[in-house]
Amino acid sequence: MHKKNETLPPLPPIPKKRIQIDDFDKCAIRHKIHEFYAVRKQVPTLKTLLTELKKDIGFTGSREYLRLLLHSMGFKYKKCRNQRSILKERSDIVVWRESYLDEIKEARDKNMPLVYLDETYIHTSLNHAKCWQSENEPGVSKSVSTGKRYIIVHAGGPSGFVPNALLIYNDKEKKADYHDSMNRNNFKKWVLQKLIPNLSEPTCVIMDNARYHSFQINKAPTSNDRKHIIAEWLRLNNISFPQNASKDKLVTILRRHKPEPVYEIDTILSNHGHKVIRLPPYHCDLNPIEMIWGIVKAKVATKNVSITNDAFLKLVEDSFQVFTFTNV
Structure with a gap:
């Protein structure tokens, strides 16, 4: 028993849970910022960005953590550029876009099939924000948590999605073949096991420059090296x-x-008779699969009403069955 006036020792501090942010999450954050500017025509603030990221990717960091994370990703909160500088595009991006369009034209002239690939994510709690309801019919209840996050990888072109190339996996389930978030090894595994075996002829594969797409096998040292x-x-x-x-x-x-970069994935696809074209930076609008993600998620949200996890996965798979790409 403690005496009445005896001071109890202070409790040890509760250790903070370390936040895990991988390349896939960083790519999602960049896309979200681009969505604010290009789609919503709205300037993202830390407050609005934090709210969206908590909802979309289950971000658990604080506002200050997000600010430091954005700085580490190359973003700076500073005075807006004037109109003259906005109209001036980086010359290397201009050249990259011109080269991309020339390569696409050349592939089309040769009647080479075009296949675009990309990754996205979806939560089991995805449903509509609004629904018809009354006092007697409550409608759909919005989950207070984001639920499980599934990563989706797929590829498709004018003939539709590549058969059997769809990959849906939960990055937290260690029992799965893909038990880590999207990274170099998982992306390489998907290309070797699900994409290449289902390409029936030499194909032009188009992808962006995500870090896990761009492992360089001939990387030269930098000035920071000894x-x-x-x-x-x-x-x-x-x-x-x-x-x-x-x-x-x-x-x-x-x-x-210093040599031109040679990427591991490009080499693998080339060795199997395929050609790789890289999308120019900041031009996700040139990848038609980006528009498909929104349609798929809308279909899932409409039917995601009190269903099991297995039924949710089946719903996501079925949502890809009816698509064909046009004007790509």
Whole structure:
């Protein structure tokens, strides 16, 4: 028993749960910011962005954590650009878009099938925000939690979706073949096991530049690497350099001989007779599968009324059965 005036020792602090943010989540955040500007014609604030991310991807971080995360992703909250700078597009993006359109035209002229691929996510709690209801008919109840998050990967073109290429998995269920969020290994596994076996002829595969699409197999060192690493890379690539060269000199030689990136996925698809075309940055509007996601989710939301998890997965699968792509 403690004495009446004895001070009890303080309780140990409760450790904070570490927030896990992967490349897929970061890609979803970038898409959400783009949606605010391009679709809603609205400036996103930390408050509105936090609300949307909690609803869409189950984001559990605080407002301050989101601010620091955006900074780490290259976003800055600063004075808006003037109209003159807005009208001026980055020259490298202009060139990339022109090259993309030329490659698409060349593929069409050769009658090469076009297949676009992309990833999205969907929660089991997805349903309509509004419904017809009365005092006697409460309608649909909006879940207070986001439910399970499923990642969806698929590919399709003018002939519809690639047969048997649909992948739906929950990144928290360790028993599944795909037991991690979308990353390089899972994307590579999907390409090898579900995409390539179902492409019946040489195909032009079109994808964006997500980090897990873009693992570079010939990546050169950077100026941040140590001198001996840069020197070893130059030596392995038969690039001559002075024996006693300083690091600055080696970096200059490195930049002069830096190769064009060769991506692992592009090489795999090329070895199977397919061609890869990369979408220019900030041009998700050129990927028609982006528009399909919204239609699929709307179909799911309409029928997602008090159903089991297995029925939910069947509902998502069935929502892909009726689509054909046009004007792609």
